[in-house]
Amino acid sequence: MSENIELFENYTAKTLGYLYSTFPIPSDFNFFDFIPKLEYSEFLTHQLNAYHTINYLKNNHFLDFESLDLEMGQVKNAILKPKALELLKQDGLGMQLKKALNAGRDELIRSVINKALEMSLKFMF
Incomplete structure (x- = not known):
């Protein structure tokens, strides 16, 4: 599996998991807290993946900020959108x-996130 896909799944899980635990209160968080301690060059790859994952989740109506x-x-005033909340309540x-995550x-x-993303496709069609 591509490293970027694994990072996407990881940062999707951490972002949605955090916002699920704080719902319904909009929350500020720092996605650097989700990134393990790494060498600078590796950190940059994780930083870009986390940033673009969070943007992807917003653009696809999973969260807002x-x-x-x-x-x-x-990240300021982030909250789950109804689509993500309903997905995370399923099963x-x-x-x-x-x-x-704990x-x-x-x-x-990754298994839980893949199941949630797979279920989200059913909501789209």
Whole structure:
């Protein structure tokens, strides 16, 4: 699997998991907190992936935010949109995601996110 796809799944999980845990209160967060400690060149790859993942989630109606700063990693007033909330409520996906994130098991995290994204396609058609 492509590293970018794995990073997308990881940052999707961390972003949606965080916003699910704070819902319905809009939250500020720093996506740098989602990035592991890495060498500078690797960090840049993760930084770009996290930033573009969060933008993708907004553009595809999973979340909304007031602002997103690539350089500082800051996201202001982020909240899940109804589409994401409904997805995460289906089959207990939100709780499964929270447990997977707490356990830090990447395969389980990706499995839950892939199931949610697969289910989102059904909502589109």
